[in-house]
Amino acid sequence: MQMNQGMKPLTAKELEYVADSMSNEDLLIKQLAATASETKNQVIKDSCLNILHTQEKHYQTLLGSLQQHMNLAPQQPAAN
Template sequence: MQTTQMQALSPKELNYIADSISNEEMLIKQCAATASITHNPQIQQALNQYVRSHEQHLNTLVNALQQHQSLAPTQS
């Protein structure tokens, strides 16, 4: 069985993940805000599903960062 060792993320990859986290947070807020003011139950249900989906994306991104935290260089 072959094990793959994780490599440290590059600064470009870290920036991409940080941007993605910001985007997911923004989408969660926008969907939740719109769901709270809509009067159409079907649209509200769809928006709440989008909120859950974006929360899962956000958790995936944060977990990826946490898994690579031990590989990050320390600052002196």
């Protein structure tokens, strides 16, 4: 059975939300990595790295969702 059976294509607005979320996750990952590399406090470093791994999972989940919907997307842009 296919995972996308019964799924509808994402709307343009939904795609914008996913893209914005991915951008936000990416920025947070970069900020956490920078903070972890700069701090000398091991508790802060460990916390940043733990949160960073969580954000990477979120990013991958969003990416996976987009990939599942790729074959549902129209091949031609909708006419306005």
